[in-house]
Amino acid sequence: MAGYLKDASLLEDIACEESNEFSIHGKLMILLALFVLLVLTSSAAVVFGAYKISITDVYSIILSHLLHLSEAQNMDSLKDIIVWDLRLPRVLLAITVGFALSAAGATFQGCFRNPLVEPYILGISSGAAFGAAMGIVFHQFFFSVQAAAFIFGSLAVIMAYGIARVNKETPTVTLILAGVILGSLFSAAVSILKYISNDSALREIVFWLMGGFYFASWSDVALVTPVVMLSFLAMWSLGWKLNILSMGDDEARGLGVNPEKYKLILIGLATLMTSIAVSTVGIIAWVGLMMPHATRMILGPDHRFVIPASAMLGGSYLLICDTMARTLTSSEIPVGIITSLLGAPYLVYLLRTRGKSVFE
Amino acid sequence: MLHVKDLQFQYGIQPVLKDISFQVGQGQLCGLFGPNGCGKTTLFKCCLKFLKNQGGQIRVDGQDIKDLRIEEMAKLVAYVPQEHKPPFPYLVKDVVLMGRTPRLKSLFGTNKEDRQKALGALKLLGLLEIADKPYNQLSGGQRQLVLIARAVAQETPLMFLDEPTSALDFSNQIRIWRIMKQIAESGVTILACSHDPNHVSWYCDRVVVMNHNHILREGPPQEVITEPVLDEIYRNVCAVRNLDEARMVLPKEVAHGNGERKNNY
Numbered sequence: 202m203a204g205y206l207k208d209a210s211l212l213e214d215i216a217c218e219e220s221n222e223f224s225i226h227g228k229l230m231i232l233l234a235l236f237v238l239l240v241l242t243s244s245a246a247v248v249f250g251a252y253k254i255s256i257t258d259v260y261s262i263i264l265s266h267l268l269h270l271s272e273a274q275n276m277d278s279l280k281d282i283i284v285w286d287l288r289l290p291r292v293l294l295a296i297t298v299g300f301a302l303s304a305a306g307a308t309f310q311g312c313f314r315n316p317l318v319e320p321y322i323l324g325i326s327s328g329a330a331f332g333a334a335m336g337i338v339f340h341q342f343f344f345s346v347q348a349a350a351f352i353f354g355s356l357a358v359i360m361a362y363g364i365a366r367v368n369k370e371t372p373t374v375t376l377i378l379a380g381v382i383l384g385s386l387f388s389a390a391v392s393i394l395k396y397i398s399n400d401s402a403l404r405e406i407v408f409w410l411m412g413g414f415y416f417a418s419w420s421d422v423a424l425v426t427p428v429v430m431l432s433f434l435a436m437w438s439l440g441w442k443l444n445i446l447s448m449g450d451d452e453a454r455g456l457g458v459n460p461e462k463y464k465l466i467l468i469g470l471a472t473l474m475t476s477i478a479v480s481t482v483g484i485i486a487w488v489g490l491m492m493p494h495a496t497r498m499i500l501g502p503d504h505r506f507v508i509p510a511s512a513m514l515g516g517s518y519l520l521i522c523d524t525m526a527r528t529l530t531s532s533e534i535p536v537g538i539i540t541s542l543l544g545a546p547y548l549v550y551l552l553r554t555r556g557k558s559v560f561e
Numbered sequence: 562m563l564h565v566k567d568l569q570f571q572y573g574i575q576p577v578l579k580d581i582s583f584q585v586g587q588g589q590l591c592g593l594f595g596p597n598g599c600g601k602t603t604l605f606k607c608c609l610k611f612l613k614n615q616g617g618q619i620r621v622d623g624q625d626i627k628d629l630r631i632e633e634m635a636k637l638v639a640y641v642p643q644e645h646k647p648p649f650p651y652l653v654k655d656v657v658l659m660g661r662t663p664r665l666k667s668l669f670g671t672n673k674e675d676r677q678k679a680l681g682a683l684k685l686l687g688l689l690e691i692a693d694k695p696y697n698q699l700s701g702g703q704r705q706l707v708l709i710a711r712a713v714a715q716e717t718p719l720m721f722l723d724e725p726t727s728a729l730d731f732s733n734q735i736r737i738w739r740i741m742k743q744i745a746e747s748g749v750t751i752l753a754c755s756h757d758p759n760h761v762s763w764y765c766d767r768v769v770v771m772n773h774n775h776i777l778r779e780g781p782p783q784e785v786i787t788e789p790v791l792d793e794i795y796r797n798v799c800a801v802r803n804l805d806e807a808r809m810v811l812p813k814e815v816a817h818g819n820g821e822r823k824n825n826y
Contacts, residue, residue, distance in 0.1 A: 449645065
């Protein structure tokens, strides 16, 4: 650069010793606190359950599995199954899905420059619902309900992108509208499938749509968690670029960030995470909208911090909701109902207290 | 530094730019002057490669911008838009820090040098007191100052400013022109469009006057901001007077009310 400038010291001269002004110390502490919260909630969640198992038993079971100790001790095999094969995968899956929805929500909001966007905006949920319903109704043709849901969820977004792409550009408004159109199209298709299905299939569809972790297993965790965590890390590493993108397309171009390229990457990652989460546990509402919001109120809009904080907060929140879902009553409440019941008052609170600053 | 040759651009069949040719040398402060809707912003966007020109050639620092990637462009050219409001409450200092993006070395964020440069830019524009305020809650004029600071932090050899003084009070307008002059003297080339003929003639080294999608005149301000030229673009509104050393553009009725004509520009 010095070649261009006769007086290259235009900025050096006046640069002062105040670099502490950009301190990120406080934000790192908040990230750490959220991580501690996540660890505490998961430690508590494995203890709660319809079948009472003492805290010491729970942890000795987990430790013995982690340390590959022989199970020769006086460990009850029923307790072992409940803690290791039912509760633990369920806890891990709830955290993973919370991560996926919240991080994806933050990314969609940043890309679309709108704090009211949620991860289902491009039709993922309706597409996945259609896929799942197809898998349930025509189970003889589909390999698995989950695979069908994943394929149609992703397909909805790809189609929205295809519809919105004109002249090598994808204007945000067109993309969102295309997502809304596809969403309602797939919802209509789900209604058709509900209409023609028999009673047991209908019941299965309705349950799938409400979302829940009833059937969480280690194989789900093994499939979903690595995908979500890898996409999350990739997304996090693009946090600064997402800040620039959220300023607008021309701004991003002026600052050397190709908006088409990076929006495609970020939306792709967010779609992958959301699709795989939704196809495994069904549609869980509100988390992806609320968590990024709450995070911005805690530590500001910088996506380098919003993405991890929102993910960890979402993991804790969904875990708490799911623990309530399986312990509040003797039978299970679908977790989607709890996230909505807790979420709506929260948004009302936001509207009433700081509506202007958050929604303007 | 900036060479524009035979530039053509049209939206659909509506021509916006016809045969635009001009150049700006290194370290010059060049004003772009012309009535509303004459194509100034479109010209900027073509030079920044936000829009693709249909004909002609634009070269920045000897390189055809057709061959430059977005990342490379951002190291050569900084842009200050006319008005901009982001949806999220980024702090002023963070917005200025975003100007360092084209030069970031690490994937994750900024290093100490970047933060110092951003602070330097904040200080140059006198924004240190509001550095910790949310950018989207500032007035339009303050936002303009922040965006100029961001462009300064970007440290490019060429800077485009789209009506940088449009939302500012008189003292801030003059301050911005002085700062632009100072930046130009440090070797940066500046192209700024403005609607005030006085500002342009007082501060610019060179003026490009546009009218109806083409360039009407180009040259030093005393040769270009003249009554015939102003009459052509504004239709008999302005008179030009010399007040001691300074040149003043006045509305005709004000000029006639204030004594005799000294010069027939």
